[in-house]
Amino acid sequence: MSDAFLRDALAGLTAVPKTLPGKYLWDEIGSDLFDRICHSADYYPTAQETALLPQAAADVARQVRPGVTVVEFGSGASRKIRTLLDALPEPAAYIAIDISGAYLEAAIRRLAPDYPGIAMVPVCADYSKPVTLPVQAGPGGILGFYPGTSIGNFDPSEAGRFLERARKTLGPSLFLVGADGTADPERLQRAYGAADGLMAAFHRNILTRLNRECGADFDTDNFRHQIRLLPDPFRVEAHLVATRPETYRLGAHTIAFAASESIRTDTSHKYTADAFQALAREAGWQPRALWQAEGGSFKLHLLQAQD
């Protein structure tokens, strides 16, 4: 991973404006910080989705056959999958895809003893590239699962390409996908800017990773975490802003920062139900159902692969 990380970091940090790909936020430390963010009262998407999942899982369970193989993209701590596995009729296998390898293995070790009849298959892979499933689907076909707000971390055209790739990975299947549509600036500021201070640590960890894995010497204390809300398309950007001018080493290169110059470390695009469904249709998926709490902004979409 380090060669690709160094190459991508150099490309992003020598560009104007400076960026780092969000997928590098996820190592064992980043994954653990995110799991703690999910438990913070400020981070509303997890609470909203957790409230929706039992009903969605019960409805989906009536539409799949016994022996289904569930494939989760970005499985993280593998908590939400429990609601789905508990509701489905005799699922055969759970294939958990995540880029954060050690965290993925530990999550599956915690999950497996509670589901002895289900084959557990961790797959450490980058889903921004094509992913081939390592085992054949069970007799009940495949159900895809992409919870959280991760689809929003792609820009809309990349999100469309992800959905097309998922269509190829999953084949003829149903796909349960989360997407958030909040437009409330205060709520977004609290969730993405505060979350008990954990968000700042989560984003600064990408610099700590560069120091450890790519021969960099970033002073993480020089970078302030900042949230920017931007229109067209509506999105939340996370930035690390240099508080003073400084030059840092990155591999054999140097990267100069002016005071107040920032690195964009992640983006979260927000989708109305119509906008998400239009994106899914263009990528070969037919919207079948939608769950949203009254007054809530988070939605679970059930998609079906088009023939």
Ligand SMILES: C[S@@+](CC[C@H](N)C(=O)[O-])C[C@H]1O[C@@H](n2cnc3c(N)ncnc32)[C@H](O)[C@@H]1O
């Ligand atoms: C926002 S977390 C969601 C975790 C969990 N699914 C949930 O809903 O709470 C995103 C997860 O996707 C993984 N991830 C991020 N980018 C990825 C990529 N390009 N390929 C594979 N996994 C990725 C992260 O490691 C992390 O576990």
